[in-house]
Structures are given as structure tokens and as C-alpha cells.
Amino acid sequence: MRILALTTAFAFCVTSSSLAADDPRGAYFELTTGSFSSAVQAARDKRYDDIVWHLAEVTLPGEADARWLYAEQWAEGAEAPYRQRLQRYTLTGDGGIAVRSFRIPNAETYIGAWQEPARFGDLNPLSLTAAEGCDVVLARTGPKRFEGGTQGQGCRTEWRGASYVVSQALVTENKLVNWDRGFAADGAQVWGPAPGGYEFRRIGAEDLCDEPVHMLVYGDIYDREKFKAYAEAIWASGLYPKTQGYYVAVTPADDIFEGAPGKDHGMVLVRFPCHAAARAFWYSDDYAKIRPLREGIADFVVSVFKERPVPEYIRE
Numbered sequence: 001m002r003i004l005a006l007t008t009a010f011a012f013c014v015t016s017s018s019l020a021a022d023d024p025r026g027a028y029f030e031l032t033t034g035s036f037s038s039a040v041q042a043a044r045d046k047r048y049d050d051i052v053w054h055l056a057e058v059t060l061p062g063e064a065d066a067r068w069l070y071a072e073q074w075a076e077g078a079e080a081p082y083r084q085r086l087q088r089y090t091l092t093g094d095g096g097i098a099v100r101s102f103r104i105p106n107a108e109t110y111i112g113a114w115q116e117p118a119r120f121g122d123l124n125p126l127s128l129t130a131a132e133g134c135d136v137v138l139a140r141t142g143p144k145r146f147e148g149g150t151q152g153q154g155c156r157t158e159w160r161g162a163s164y165v166v167s168q169a170l171v172t173e174n175k176l177v178n179w180d181r182g183f184a185a186d187g188a189q190v191w192g193p194a195p196g197g198y199e200f201r202r203i204g205a206e207d208l209c210d211e212p213v214h215m216l217v218y219g220d221i222y223d224r225e226k227f228k229a230y231a232e233a234i235w236a237s238g239l240y241p242k243t244q245g246y247y248v249a250v251t252p253a254d255d256i257f258e259g260a261p262g263k264d265h266g267m268v269l270v271r272f273p274c275h276a277a278a279r280a281f282w283y284s285d286d287y288a289k290i291r292p293l294r295e296g297i298a299d300f301v302v303s304v305f306k307e308r309p310v311p312e313y314i315r316e
Helices: 025-032 039-044 224-237 239-243 275-282 285-294
Strands: 034-037 051-058 067-075 083-091 097-103 136-138 140-142 145-149 164-171 175-183 189-191 198-202 213-221 246-250 265-272 298-306
Touching (some): 025 083, 025 164, 051 198, 213 275, 224 285, 239 275, 275 298
Antiparallel strands (some): 034 198, 051 067, 067 083, 140 145, 175 189, 246 265
16 A cells, blocks of 8 residues: 655745734644545546545643644554644744744554644643654735645655655645655656645545536537537536636637637637536537537537646746
């Protein structure tokens, strides 16, 4: 079984002075406390395991200026968690959050403490062991958004032949995405998922439709006059409002930089809020009744693509 060595130590860049002016820990803890699962991602992509992640705020004695999270991580079917950590969150001078992760002595005695945070009330913070070199800084990048990753090669490890860990993360109202990878001294990746991070949904809210996709429909239309009845029937059905889809682009093109599209060529690009919404459109009973209107007068290829995140250089 592939086990992801999750960390919740994320590094971020402050992008808004108005956001940094407030204590961001309240918003962050609101987004991250609770129970989360990667089951939805594991079901659609076998490269990822089904992991459950419990996060709870706890109070430790003598730590008036700090806020703490307890993290407990389980693999599906396991008899015990494979990782337990306490993390201390303190404010930086510029409105960010300094984070330090700690190993817990006799951690097995605290299994399930995410349901009973008071069990940490007598734990001496001096008994904790810090994960040296993995300190990070968090910052809000939106009212309900945190993102970023560790910096440099300071988070050292020897696990599975790695030399250091790189962690990237996205925290939103609907999910936590954590991408941990181990690298050898020469920079070669030796563990962790290559295509992207683990996606955790709050348990009980796994069916949220919030991962946009684009549906590309292209091909040839041989009788545009008759094809109008097909297009008009789709709009009259209300399928797009029902599934929250809308046109991003449609032929004819504004300009042609290369090549010569045939006179029969047609294309539409439709954005849907998630893959399930696109399927609900294309395989609906309403569309099944409309589809015969284009038979014999058009041939199409229909593909669905996950929307890519906006790159950092665009945000900057």
C-alpha cells in the first residue's frame, strides 16, 4: 500500500495587506478542523490511497499565544493511525502564521484524541520533539483560501531513501489538497504521487461539484440550416442552466493563426462546474431526445478535460 507521509506544514506568500491585517488562524482552523477523506480521488484514480485525516484544535498548558492542531492520519482498513502530530501556530510580524510540527511522546495513548481534545490538557509542550527544518509560514490568499508549500531543502528525511521533503498545499472551503514528495540529494523524486496532490473532502460533503471541467465538441456540420433545429432544441431544454454549463468559446473563430479549417468545421467549448455535471448533461434523458436532430447532418468528437489551475505567475 502506498502511504503518503502527509504534513500540514505549508508555506505561503501574503498577497493582500487587508487580509494580513487580521489574525488568519481563525479562518484557517475553521477550514481545516474536522474529518476529511481522499476516498473520492482514490475511487477515480488507483494511484492514490483512501486516507482519512482527522484535525482538531487542542489547548496545551503554558501556550497562551499559540494555537494548536492535532493531526491523526489513517489508511483504509488500518488498525491504528500511521501518523500523529501536534502543530503549533503562532503569528508572525507581518500577519502570517508560523507553524512548527511536533512528534508526540507515547503517541499511541492519544489515538482518537481528535474526538476528545481535552486529553492534551496535561501534556507538557517541553516533552514534544520538533520536526527540525520543517518550520513554515502560512498566509491567507483569499477569504477562505490558503495555498503554498515548503521552501528549499531544509525539511530533511531519510524515509524511503529520500534526502528532503517538498510539500505543496491548497486549502479552500470545500477541500484540502496536500502534495508531499520525497527527493534524493540529486533532486530525483523517490516517493510521493507524481501527477499531483492528495485531495481531501470533508466527510459528509464528498459529492460537492467544485472541480470545473471543459467539454470540447468539435467536428463537421454538413447542413447548417437543419442543424439550427438541434441547437435551438438544446437551448429550449434548459440543460445548460440545469447543469450550470456555459459556452467558453464557439466557432466561427475570431482569427486564424495557422491552418485552414474546412467550411463544415464546427467547435464549441463548454465549461461545467464538475465532471458529474458534464455527464449529467450529455447522458440525460433530455439530451437523448434531442440528439436525433443532428443524426446524418453532423459528426462530432466530444472530450472532457479537467480545468487546470491558474499558474502562480498569473496571480502575481
